[in-house]
Amino acid sequence: xxxxxxxxxxxxxxxxxxxxxxxxxxxxxxxxxxxxxxxxxxxxxxxxxxxxxxxxxxxxxxxxxxxxxxxxxxxxxxxxxxxxxxxxxxxxxxxxxxxxxxxxxxxxxxxxxxxxxxxxxxxxxxxx
Amino acid sequence: xxxxxxxxxxxxxxxxxxxxxxxxxxxxxxxxxxxxxxxxxxxxxxxxxxxxxxxxxxxxxxxxxxxxxxxxxxxxxxxxxxxxxxxxxxxxxxxxxxxxxxxxxxxxxxxxxxxxxxxxxxxxxxxxxxxxxxxxxxxxxxxxxxxxxxxxxxxxxxxxxxxxxxxxxxxxxxxxxxxxxxxxxxxxxxxxxxxxxxxxxxxxxxxxxxxxxxxxxxxxxxxxxxxxxxxxxxxxxxxxxxxxxxxxxxxxxxxxxxxxxxxxxxxxxxxxxxxxxxxxxxxxxxxxxxxxxxxxxxxxxxxxxxxxxxxxxxxxxxxxxxxxxxxxxxxxxxxxxxxxxxxxxxxxxxxxxxxxxxxxxxxxxxxxxxxxxxxxxxxxxxxxxxxxxxxxxxxxxxxxxxxxxxxxxxxxxxxxxxxxxxxxxxxxxxxxxxxxxxxxxxxxxxxxxxxxxxxxxxxxxxxxxxxxxxxxxxxxxxxxxxxxxxxxxx
Numbered sequence: 001x002x003x004x005x006x007x008x009x010x011x012x013x014x015x016x017x018x019x020x021x022x023x024x025x026x027x028x029x030x031x032x033x034x035x036x037x038x039x040x041x042x043x044x045x046x047x048x049x050x051x052x053x054x055x056x057x058x059x060x061x062x063x064x065x066x067x068x069x070x071x072x073x074x075x076x077x078x079x080x081x082x083x084x085x086x087x088x089x090x091x092x093x094x095x096x097x098x099x100x101x102x103x104x105x106x107x108x109x110x111x112x113x114x115x116x117x118x119x120x121x122x123x124x125x126x127x128x
Numbered sequence: 129x130x131x132x133x134x135x136x137x138x139x140x141x142x143x144x145x146x147x148x149x150x151x152x153x154x155x156x157x158x159x160x161x162x163x164x165x166x167x168x169x170x171x172x173x174x175x176x177x178x179x180x181x182x183x184x185x186x187x188x189x190x191x192x193x194x195x196x197x198x199x200x201x202x203x204x205x206x207x208x209x210x211x212x213x214x215x216x217x218x219x220x221x222x223x224x225x226x227x228x229x230x231x232x233x234x235x236x237x238x239x240x241x242x243x244x245x246x247x248x249x250x251x252x253x254x255x256x257x258x259x260x261x262x263x264x265x266x267x268x269x270x271x272x273x274x275x276x277x278x279x280x281x282x283x284x285x286x287x288x289x290x291x292x293x294x295x296x297x298x299x300x301x302x303x304x305x306x307x308x309x310x311x312x313x314x315x316x317x318x319x320x321x322x323x324x325x326x327x328x329x330x331x332x333x334x335x336x337x338x339x340x341x342x343x344x345x346x347x348x349x350x351x352x353x354x355x356x357x358x359x360x361x362x363x364x365x366x367x368x369x370x371x372x373x374x375x376x377x378x379x380x381x382x383x384x385x386x387x388x389x390x391x392x393x394x395x396x397x398x399x400x401x402x403x404x405x406x407x408x409x410x411x412x413x414x415x416x417x418x419x420x421x422x423x424x425x426x427x428x429x430x431x432x433x434x435x436x437x438x439x440x441x442x443x444x445x446x447x448x449x450x451x452x453x454x455x456x457x458x459x460x461x462x463x464x465x466x467x468x469x470x471x472x473x474x475x476x477x478x479x480x481x482x483x484x485x486x487x488x489x490x491x492x493x494x495x496x497x498x499x500x501x502x503x504x505x506x507x508x509x510x511x512x513x514x515x516x517x518x519x520x521x522x523x524x525x526x527x528x529x530x531x532x533x534x535x536x537x538x539x540x541x542x543x544x545x546x547x548x549x550x551x552x553x554x555x556x557x558x559x560x561x562x563x564x565x566x567x568x569x570x571x572x573x574x575x576x577x578x579x580x581x582x583x584x585x586x587x588x589x590x591x592x593x594x595x596x597x598x599x600x601x602x603x604x605x606x607x608x609x610x611x612x613x614x615x616x617x618x
Contacts, residue, residue, distance in 0.1 A: 040494070048448060048493040049455075049470065050486055051478035060490070063548055067491055070549050071437045074507050077514070084509035085516060087334045087364075088320035088565020094363055108227050114462035121457050124469045 036065045130154040131290035131617070134199055134347040141188055141198045148188070148198030152181035152242050155200050159244070159291050162616060166267045168276075168285040170205045172245035173212055180242040187240055195350050197240030202295045204280050205246035206253055207233050207338065208327035212243070216329050217251040217261035217279075220460045220480030230327025231362065232296055232338045232355045239354035244292060247282030251482045252451065253303055253331045255279045256554040257544065260484045265541055268311060269614040270580050274538040277307030277554075280341070284311035287341045288581075289617040294351050295341045300332050301439050302533075302558025304339045305570035309533035309583020312572045312612065314600065315341045316348050319590050320565035321366035323352075324359030332446035333364075335439075335562040344610055345571060345600035349374035352593065368591075376598035384421030385602045391417060392427035392526030397557060403536040409574030409582040410532055413603070417530070420602055427522040427529065431514045435560040436552055438515065441495050441508035442563070447485075448492025454480060487548065516564040523589040528599055532557050533570040533583035557585060567593050571600045572609040581612075 041061045045052045052060060106119060115122035129140065130151050140146040156174050163169050177200065184198035208214050208226035215221045229237070237243065250260045258266040258281025266281040268274040269289040276285040280297030284307035287295050297304040299317035308315025316339045323338040330336060340351035353374065358367040381387075391414070398407070414424060456462035456476030463475035478486070495504035522529060534554055544551045561568035566589060573584035588596040604610050 036494075041490070044490050044493045044497060047497060048489050049452075049473040049477055050481070050489060051471075051474040060487070063487060064490060064494070066547075066549050067440060067487075067552075068494075070552070071440055071491075071495075071504070073434065073437045074441070074511055075503070077431075077434060077507075077511050079507060079510035079514070082510040082513050084506055085513035085563075086509055088516075088563075089364065089366070094360070094367075096360065105227065109458075112224060112227070112459045114456060114460075123457055124466065124472055126469055 036061055036068060130158070131613070132293070133343045134196070134293045134350055135344070137199060137293055138195050142193055144188070148181040148184040148242060149178060151198065152177050152200050152244065155292060156244065162289055162291060165272060165616065166269060166285050166289060167264050168247055168266055168282040168289065168291060169202065169245045170215055170217070170248050170261075170263050170282070171213055173243070176212065177242055177244040184240050184242055194240055196236070196354055198242060199240070199294060200242040200244045200292050201236055202245050202247045202283060202286050202292045203233055203243065204249055204283050204295070204297045206249060206298055206329045207296060208329070209233050209243070209246065212246060214246065214329070215262070216253070217249045217263060218480065218482065218485070219262045220454050222262060222461070224459055226327070228327060231324035231359045233327065235354050235357065236296070236351070241294075241354075247280070247286055247295060249282055250279035250484070252329070252447070252485050253279040253298055253300055254447070254484050254488050256302065256306055256551055257539075257541075258282060258307065259541060259545055260482055262482065267541070268538045268580070269616050270312060270538070271578070273540055274580060275310065275541055277310030277534070277538065279303040279307070280315075281307045281311070283341050284308055284313055284315065287311070287313045287343065288614060290613060293342065294347060296338055296355070297341055298328055298336055298338050299562065300335045300337075300443060301562050302555040304341065305533050305558050305568055305583065305585060306554060308341060308570040309585070310538040310581065312581030312614070313341055313343060314345055314348050314569065314571045314610065315339065316352060316569045316593065316597070317561060317567060318352060318356065318593055319567045321364050322567075322591075322593070323355045324357070324362040324365040326359055326361040326365075330450040332443040333450060334446060335443060337562070345569075345597045345604055346374060346377055348569070349377065349594070349597045371594060373594045373597055376594055377601045385605075386417060386599065387421035389422040389528070389599060390526045391422050391424045392522050392529040393424050394427050394429045394432060394522070394529060394531055396429050396432045397531030401535055401556065402532050403576065405574075405576035406532050406534075406536060406582050409576075410530075410584060413573040413584050414530065416603060416606060420606060425526055427526055429515075429518040429522060429560065431511065431518050432560050434511050435515055435563055436556055438508045438511045438563060439555065439559040440491065440552055441504050442512065444488040444492030445496050445505050446492070448489045448496065451481075451485070451489055456480070484548070512563045515560055519560070519564045519566060519589070527588070528592070528596055529587040531585050533585040534558070537576040537578070537580035537582055561587055566590055567596060569596050569600060571603065572612070574609060
């Protein structure tokens with residue numbers, strides 16, 4: 001996976017990245033220009049439930065590699081002790097009264113489903 | 129008359145010099161004539177528009193008219209509309225009709241606007257050129273060989289070609305401001321939480337914000353007045369007192385209406401990265417602001433250059449999660465043939481999503497996957513904090529920040545489609561406001577050597593929309609860039 005973070009601030013983590021990259025020698029001292037591999041592409045495509053046919057995989061890999069080349073600038077930034085910002089606001093999830101507010105609209109909602117029978121969504125058999 | 133800004137149309141409607149039916153019919157005819165060359169609309173609903181217009185005329189006759197009653201608008205096709213399909217520019221939702229209205233759709237309907245249709249966009253709002261739509265690219269009204277910007281390019285082009293006086297967009301990394309700049313109209317991204325995201329098909333929930341497009345800052349204020357407000361159906365919708373975003377525009381202030389205003393100019397925005405014509409247009413605009421009484425100071429946003437890499441971790445991460453709902457089970461595209469359940473997911477999603485959406489899902493899945501989360505997602509959130517902190521510091525010495533909205537004017541269709549990183553760099557001046565959650569506005573400020581419009585970005589601190597719109601309005605009182613119309617629409 002692209003551009004080993006250059007700053008050795010959190011070595012355990014950085015090693016973690018390198019160690020998990022399929023096909024890369026776990027070298028601690030000499031980070032080389034690492035790239036997204038085809039194995040990576042197939043692994044994340046599976047996680048994302050996206051079919052990628054063999055013919056597309058190399059193009060997908062090359063573009064992801066370029067994107068991570070840009071993203072990897074972040075590795076050089078000193079963020080020691082910086083609190084992660086998950087959101088633009090200091091959010092507190094608002095509470096509401098425990099009352100029924102939704103009416104039964106399943107017929108309406110299921111009217112836009114690809115396949116429905118007897119009020120149930122139809123999918124391929126999951127349990128044999 | 130029908131191509132006038134909302135303020136003038138509104139006066140004509142209330143004085144009965146024009147009916148909403150006449151106005152709507154006239155604009156529908158314009159759409160029928162001009163849109164085949166622009167592809168700004170995915171859906172136009174004449175009957176519904178004329179029915180809305182009739183109802184508006186009745187409200188006006190009954191003395192129940194507000195400033196937006198009878199004004200035709202279009203919604204970006206990412207905002208859910210009951211009874212009118214909402215496609216998100218995607219094959220995934222090509223035939224999807226929402227069972228409910230988005231909050232901003234509902235709010236603008238309540239304000240009496242006439243809904244003429246839904247505008248074209250980059251698929252799932254992922255793009256800066258409006259080229260990735262399943263329904264084909266949008267053309268820039270100033271030159272149909274150029275992009276209108278994106279992702280809300282259909283709304284920007286529709287307002288630029290005077291097909292509607294106002295439209296909605298959404299802005300996750302610049303998707304309102306950048307197309308506003310490239311198409312020569314005004315577009316505002318409000319403070320995160322000001323407009324409810326209910327019914328806005330989610331892309332990156334911590335960044336997405338709806339906002340208006342219009343010809344003038346004054347019109348933008350009127351649209352925002354209707355769109356803003358608390359909505360308990362969005363847990364991030366802010367519960368704060370309502371405000372009139374046009375309240376400062378009418379104040380009489382003499383020849384130096386911006387006396388006392390300090391404009392911050394980030395050193396980082398005026399470096400080598402911008403096109404010479406964009407730089408020149410900005411210099412002229414700043415001279416105008418000084419003539420109106422404002423002073424300028426240099427400010428620093430030292431982490432601004434990192435906003436694109438931060439954005440391309442956080443936005444795809446949130447997108448990969450949000451778009452996991454499209455599984456071919458409850459709504460949206462389902463593949464015609466498949467094996468087991470996993471195969472159905474994989475095929476339905478691969479067919480339903482276009483290349484850029486698939487790419488961003490993969491990037492997001494990668495940065496959230498086991499072993500990479502800290503190095504990418506957490507790291508990006510930390511740098512996001514540094515960027516937000518930069519703004520906080522800058523606003524101690526200035527009231528608004530000005531700079532370019534985009535590094536160049538509109539580029540040619542196809543010029544950047546094969547190079548995602550080049551495409552992403554279009555957002556270099558806009559994404560920081562999304563990461564910080566702060567408001568930002570783009571207004572026209574000139575043209576480049578090819579006659580394509582250039583946008584000036586006005587950023588402000590949280591909840592500074594009224595002041596920013598006042599600043600833009602004073603500039604528009606003294607200049608006429610916002611009144612220029614592309615030849616195709618003249």
